[in-house]
Amino acid sequence: MKKIQPKVGIIGGGLAGVYTAYLLAQHNITFEIIEAKPIFGGRICGEDTHSSDYKVDLGPSWIFPHQQEIQKLVSNLGLRLVEQFTSGDAVFQRNAKERPQKVGGVPPPSMYRIFGGTTRLITSLAQDIHEQNTKLSTKANSFQYDGQNWHVEIETNNSLCGLQRNEKSTDIHEDLSTSTVSFEHLVIAAPPRVIARKLSLRQTNGLKLKHQGEQGAARIDSDDQSTQMPEIDAKSVDTFLEALSNKFEQTPTWMAAQAKFAVTYKTPFWREHGLSGQAFSHVGPLGEVHDASFEDHDGNSVYALFGFVGIPFAHRQQTSIEQMKDACLSQLNSLFGSKASEHLQTYYKDWGADPFIANSLDQKQPPMHPYINLVSDQAQLKQLKLYLAASEFSESEAGYMEGAIVAARRAVEKILLTVE
Numbered sequence: 053m054k055k056i057q058p059k060v061g062i063i064g065g066g067l068a069g070v071y072t073a074y075l076l077a078q079h080n081i082t083f084e085i086i087e088a089k090p091i092f093g094g095r096i097c098g099e100d101t102h103s104s105d106y107k108v109d110l111g112p113s114w115i116f117p118h119q120q121e122i123q124k125l126v127s128n129l130g131l132r133l134v135e136q137f138t139s140g141d142a143v144f145q146r147n148a149k150e151r152p153q154k155v156g157g158v159p160p161p162s163m164y165r166i167f168g169g170t171t172r173l174i175t176s177l178a179q180d181i182h183e184q185n186t187k188l189s190t191k192a193n194s195f196q197y198d199g200q201n202w203h204v205e206i207e208t209n210n211s212l213c214g215l216q217r218n219e220k221s222t223d224i225h226e227d228l229s230t231s232t233v234s235f236e237h238l239v240i241a242a243p244p245r246v247i248a249r250k251l252s253l254r255q256t257n258g259l260k261l262k263h264q265g266e267q268g269a270a271r272i273d274s275d276d277q278s279t280q281m282p283e284i285d286a287k288s289v290d291t292f293l294e295a296l297s298n299k300f301e302q303t304p305t306w307m308a309a310q311a312k313f314a315v316t317y318k319t320p321f322w323r324e325h326g327l328s329g330q331a332f333s334h335v336g337p338l339g340e341v342h343d344a345s346f347e348d349h350d351g352n353s354v355y356a357l358f359g360f361v362g363i364p365f366a367h368r369q370q371t372s373i374e375q376m377k378d379a380c381l382s383q384l385n386s387l388f389g390s391k392a393s394e395h396l397q398t399y400y401k402d403w404g405a406d407p408f409i410a411n412s413l414d415q416k417q418p419p420m421h422p423y424i425n426l427v428s429d430q431a432q433l434k435q436l437k438l439y440l441a442a443s444e445f446s447e448s449e450a451g452y453m454e455g456a457i458v459a460a461r462r463a464v465e466k467i468l469l470t471v472e
């Protein structure tokens with residue numbers, strides 16, 4: 053007898069969602085990804101440079117030596133890792149009254165970057181995902197479980213569908229349509245905090261719900277006793293989803309309130325002065341600066357610096373993007389010299405202002421590593437066919453790209469156990 057393939061809904065098309073889809077496709081399991089933005093990638097975000105080969109990363113750049121799963125994946129996809137450039141002195145500025153100092157002799161931890169930009173990981177993983185398995189520019193507003201299937205209420209912004217990333221979405225009026233899609237299995241591949249309070253139980257007529265009778269005996273309510281729907285204890289499912297939402301809300305999203313600035317140059321002028329491009333500053337607006345160049349022998353090299361903005365989200369909100377970019381450039385000028393003004397392109401991304409990554413708690417709280425204890429929830433998650441794949445749910449390296457790979461792999465392993 054031909055086995056009926058389950059349909060898996062994947063909420064979120066960042067690294068975890070796209071890797072989940074990639075693995076499911078290898079096992080011929082049907083799926084659909086629902087992604088709020090017009091493109092895949094989530095926190096992995098690369099902007100175009102003057103070279104068509106290289107992008108500037110405004111999300112993650114680094115893979116650490118102990119992060120073996122992502123390194124294996126990068127190599128299996130035929131991508132290349134390069135070491136973060138750190139040769140030369142760093143620059144340190146203690147306070148506004150003192151001139152920045154060169155500091156040498158501090159060996160920085162070795163870190164790797166994906167050659168060409170981190171988005172290459174997403175492009176490679178997503179290249180075989182068919183359009184019919186994809187809903188982009190589509191926000192999932194609620195997830196309701198009816199005892200057998202998950203029903204996801206979605207809102208598609210049709211004016212964003214098919215938009216290229218360099219087109220301005222703000223110029224286009226919103227053309228929204230709503231509908232409901234249903235799945236047997238649901239994978240959450242979006243940060244827990246942005247999904248909290250969206251999960252609930254749908255009490256439909258056909259549902260066999262086990263309630264406690266007056267004498268404490270269980271009884272089953274159902275319009276159609278012949279259906280094959282499993283019995284579920286409505287009260288305990290309700291309580292479980294409520295408790296799960298609370299845990300989601302308490303789990304910070306790694307780097308959610310960060311802002312990143314980047315700038316490209318014709319030449320790596322800092323290297324010519326024996327500097328690594330690293331800088332650490334107590335003055336700001338950038339707290340840390342690093343080299344973000346990609347070099348090749350074909351004349352396509354991109355030389356770049358990037359920095360993490362050290363100003364809290366609430367203060368950043370009072371400054372325009374142009375003011376922020378100007379302040380960053382002027383700081384680079386004082387750290388690395390006047391050649392820092394001879395830039396090609398500047399880039400800025402405030403992740404705290406991205407409603408699909410950060411919520412109001414992330415905006416207010418100091419950065420914290422995520423941790424969510426789901427050990428006691430496994431049996432109920434399995435019963436509900438609900439799988440948690442975003443990086444923050446990972447049992448190891450939570451918050452990092454490695455965590456997204458680990459959590460997505462574990463989610464797919466659990467789905468396979470129920471269908472094989």
Ligand SMILES: Cc1cc2nc3c(=O)[nH]c(=O)nc-3n(C[C@H](O)[C@H](O)[C@H](O)COP(=O)(O)OP(=O)(O)OC[C@H]3O[C@@H](n4cnc5c(N)ncnc54)[C@H](O)[C@@H]3O)c2cc1C
Nearest residue numbers: 064066067068088094095112114192307408443451452453
């Ligand atoms: C500035 C910055 C620097 C970082 N640096 C590093 C680094 O150097 N190394 C490292 O390992 N990690 C780093 N990280 C963390 C890394 O980016 C994440 O671990 C990883 O990208 C998480 O992938 P994910 O798929 O789990 O989640 P995400 O990338 O957050 O993807 C979630 C997706 O869900 C979508 N979504 C959310 N809500 C909905 C909804 N209601 N409906 C539909 N879709 C929805 C979002 O649009 C998003 O595309 C950094 C992050 C940032 C922001």
